Amino acid sequence: MKVRCLIVDDEVPARELIRMHLSGLKGFEVAGSLGNAVEVPAFLREHKVDLIFLDIRMPGFSGLDLLRSLNGTQQVILTTAYREYAADAFELEAFDYLMKPVTRERFMQAISKYLRHDRINARQERAALAGPAYVFFKVGREHVKVLLSDIVFIEGLSDYIKVHTVTRSYVASEKLGAMEEKLCAGGFVRIHKSFIIALDKMTGYTADQVLIQERSLPLGRLYKAGFIKRVEAPGR
Template sequence: MVRCLIVDDEEPARELIKLHLSGLEDFGVVASLGNALDAFVFLQKNPVDLVFLDIQMPKVSGLELARSLQSSPKIILTTAYREYAADAFEMEIFDYLVKPITQERFMKAMAKFMHYWNGKAEIKETNIDNDNPYMFFKVGREQVKILLKDIIYIEGLADYIKVHTMDKSYIASEKLGYMEQTLPSNSFVRIHKSFIIALDKITSFNTDQVMLNDKPLPLGRLFKVVFFKIIQAKTKG
C-alpha cells in the first residue's frame, strides 16, 4: 500500500485528490491536512510514501516544506501556478500537477509513480547479497547488474543517470533523486544537484570540490553541511 499525505489549504482541493485516489487499490490516504506546519509535524512521526502538496499556503509554502525535509517521500506538487515549475525541477519534485487537475492527468502521474514504486521493490528484492551488494540498472533494453563497490560516482542527466564504475560508464533510465534515496547512506552521499559519490572513493576534498582519484567534482553550496558532517562522523568512527 502506498501511504499518501494530502496537504492543501483548500478543502475542495483535498477532496478532489481523495476522489481521484479512491479508485486506486494500491493507494491509501493516511492524512489530509490544511497547512504545511501540520504536515511537517506529521512527517516527523509517520511514514509516508507520497505527498500531494499545494504550493501557495499561509505562513509556510509547499516549496518551503519540501526544502525543509531531510529525507522526504516523493512529492507531487498540486498548484494553480505554472511559474514554479523551474523550482520544482531543481528540487527534483516527482511531478507537477496544475489545477484544475483532470482525471486523465492525475492517472498519468499515478502510472509514473507506480513505475517508480515497482522498480524500487525490484531493487530491494535483488539486492540480497550482503557480501557484494548490487543493483540492476536499466541500460537500453537490458537490466545490467552493477556491484555497489565498483561505483565511483553517479551523474544526473535530467531523466537519466550516468553510472561511473571502475571499468566503464553506463547511461541508465533513472533519476538522481531516486538513487539518493535508494543507495545506502553509509556508503554514498550527494555532493551536488548533479552528483552522488562513493565515500570510499574520495582521495581529497576542500570547501569547493571533492576529488575522486583524478576526477574533481564540484561541492554544491546546499550540500556542504551534510557532506562535512558525514566526513566528520567517518573520521571519528
Template sequence: MNRCLIIDDELPARQLIETYLEALPDFEVVKMFDNALDGFVYLQNNTVDLLFLDIQMPRMTGLELLKSLQKHPKVILTTAFREYAAEGFDLDVFDYLVKPISQERFLKAISKYLYFREITQQNVLDVSTFEDAYIFLKVNKEQKKVYLNEILYIEGLKDYIKVFTTQGRFVVYERLRYMEAKLPESKFVRLHKSYIVAIDKISAFSSELVKVQEYEIPVGRIYKQSFLNKISAGI
C-alpha cells in the first residue's frame, strides 16, 4: 500500500487529489493538512511514501517545508504557479502538477511514480554481499558492469550523471535520484543536490566540503545536517 499525505491550504484542491487517489488500488490517504507547519510536525514522527504538496501557503511555503526536512518522501508539487518548477526540481521533487490538475495529468504522474518504485524494488541490494554487488549502466551504446565498491562519487547533470570510480569516469544517461534509490543507504550519502558520495571513500570532510581522493565536493545547505549526522554515527 502506498501511503499518501496531502498538504494544501485549499480545501477543493485537497478533495480533488483525495478523489483521484481513492479511485486507485494500493493507494491510501493517511492524512491531509491545510498548512505546511502541521505537515512538518507529522513527518517528524510518521513515514509516508508519497507527498502531494502545494507551494504557496501562509506562514510556511511548500518549498520551505522541503528545505526544513532532513529526508523527505517522494514529492509531487501541486501549484498554480509554473515559475517555481526549476526550484522544485532542484529540491529533487518527483513531479510538478499545475492547477487545475486534470485526471489525465495526475495519472501520468502516478504512472511515473509506480514505474520508479518497480525498478528500484527490482534492484534492492543485499548489503551483506556489498563487495560483490554491481550494477549495469548504459555507457554510450553498451551496458557497462560497475562494481559498487569501486564507485567514488556520482555527479548529477540534469538528465545525465557522471560516475567516478577507481577504474575511471563514465557518463551515463540517467537521473541522480534513480541512482540514489538503487544504492544502499549505509554505503552512500547524498550531500548535495548534484552529488552522491561513497562513505568509505571520504578521506576528509568539514561542514562545507568533502574530499574523495583528489576531488573536492561541496556539501549542500539542505543536506548538511543529515550528512553530518550520518557521518558522525559511523565514526
C-alpha cells in the first residue's frame, strides 16, 4: 500500500524539491500539490492522504493555522526557513520539522522516522483487530459503546458523523476520515465522500448506487474502484 503525500507550499520551487525527493522513493506517491493552505480541507474531503509536507509561512492561512484545524488522521511534516516556529510545531505535535532548503539527507531521516512509526501503528492495529469488535463514539458528554456488527452505515455531517445501527442512530463528535482509518481495514468500505458502509449489510449495487437494507446510497466516482475491488475480493 502506498503512502499518499500532499505537498503544501506557496513557493513552486519548494514544492518541486519535495516532489523530487519523493520521486525516488518506492511506496510513496504525490496525491496533490497545493499553493496555499486554504484549499487543503476541501482536498482532504475528496482524497485520502497519509502524510502532509506543509510550509508554515503562507499568505492568509498559515501552515500552523491549518495544523490546528486537522483531525489528526494525517501525519504532518512542517517545512520552513524559520527556526522560531519549532516550539509551536512541538506543541501542535507535528511529526517532524524540516529547515529549507530541505536536503536529501535530512528528508530521508524524516522518511525513515515516518516508516518506523507506521510499522509500529500497523502492529497496534493488527492487535486491535484481534480484540473486541466494538468502538466508542462520543455522543454529547457520553462515550457510547457500539458493536461493529450492529453498524449499518456511517454518514458524514461536516465535523460530525451520524452512525446508523440496526436499532437506532447516533450523532457523534468524529470525522468521517477518522472512521475510515479505524474501520475500513475490516468489514467496512467508503463509497462516497459522505458515506461508509458495512459490507455485510449491503444487499446490492448499481453503477452509481449502493443498496444497503432499505436505503439507496450514492456510489462516488472517486470511491467506485476501491469499492468494486473490496466487493469482488474472495471472502472480502
